[in-house]
Amino acid sequence: MSLAGLFNARWPGVALFDLDGTLVDSAPDLAAAVDRTLEQLGRKPAGLEKVRQWVGHGSPILMRRALAGKADWEPASAADDALFNDALTMFFNNYRQLNGQHAVVFPGVEPCLEALTRLGCRIAVVTNKPEQFVGPLLKQLGLEEYFRLVVGGDTLSTKKPDPGPLLHAMETLQGSRGTTVMVGDSAADVSAAQAAGIPCVAVTYGYNFGRSVQALGADAVVDSLSELL
Ligand SMILES: O=C(O)COP(=O)(O)O
Numbered sequence: 141m142s143l144a145g146l147f148n149a150r151w152p153g154v155a156l157f158d159l160d161g162t163l164v165d166s167a168p169d170l171a172a173a174v175d176r177t178l179e180q181l182g183r184k185p186a187g188l189e190k191v192r193q194w195v196g197h198g199s200p201i202l203m204r205r206a207l208a209g210k211a212d213w214e215p216a217s218a219a220d221d222a223l224f225n226d227a228l229t230m231f232f233n234n235y236r237q238l239n240g241q242h243a244v245v246f247p248g249v250e251p252c253l254e255a256l257t258r259l260g261c262r263i264a265v266v267t268n269k270p271e272q273f274v275g276p277l278l279k280q281l282g283l284e285e286y287f288r289l290v291v292g293g294d295t296l297s298t299k300k301p302d303p304g305p306l307l308h309a310m311e312t313l314q315g316s317r318g319t320t321v322m323v324g325d326s327a328a329d330v331s332a333a334q335a336a337g338i339p340c341v342a343v344t345y346g347y348n349f350g351r352s353v354q355a356l357g358a359d360a361v362v363d364s365l366s367e368l369l
Pocket residue numbers: 158159160161195196197198199266267268269270293300326
């Protein structure tokens with residue numbers, strides 16, 4: 141499907157945006173919080189490049205990966221679970237302090253949100269980032285006013301790639317499958333959109349667990365959100 145086909149005559153509709161890697165380059169803050177946590181645990185820091193590849197399934201999975209030092213962590217023993225629980229609490233405390241310190245809005249994001257708003261589009265953030273961190277980040281970066289709804293990774297009982305958060309946002313904003321589009325950077329976004337039955341635009345500049353988005357089966361792939369205009 142072409143971009144023109146996605147943003148068709150049935151608009152204005154509902155646009156659902158992923159946050160990390162799509163709207164905001166937040167990996168530097170996440171990496172700083174992960175590394176501070178690892179250091180507090182007496183471990184070696186992971187570094188930005190690894191952390192960038194671990195973002196997208198929410199903070200608990202990010203910390204599981206950080207403790208394992210790799211993306212595919214193994215199911216843990218009870219002792220590992222205790223360490224993980226402590227590490228997650230420490231990560232939350234660290235990220236609360238670091239959230240927004242180095243994060244920047246990707247080029248093309250603001251013109252896109254501005255244009256969609258002018259068209260009367262209803263816009264939501266649907267992210268796996270825990271909800272407590274989303275509002276402060278959007279506010280600090282001056283994006284808050286564009287969004288009518290924030291769905292975080294712990295807002296509901298499921299997170300992406302489950303379609304639940306997308307369907308919740310679509311229904312809350314009174315959208316329909318024909319007039320709702322998801323925009324994201326990773327397999328979690330494309331899979332969630334496919335399971336929800338709504339089209340998905342994938343951006344090439346995000347995280348996607350270190351892999352290209354070309355093979356994900358998104359309905360359109362763009363290098364900048366300004367291409368959506
Ligand atoms: O994994 C996270 O914490 C957030 O990722 P998302 O904004 O790309 O959904």
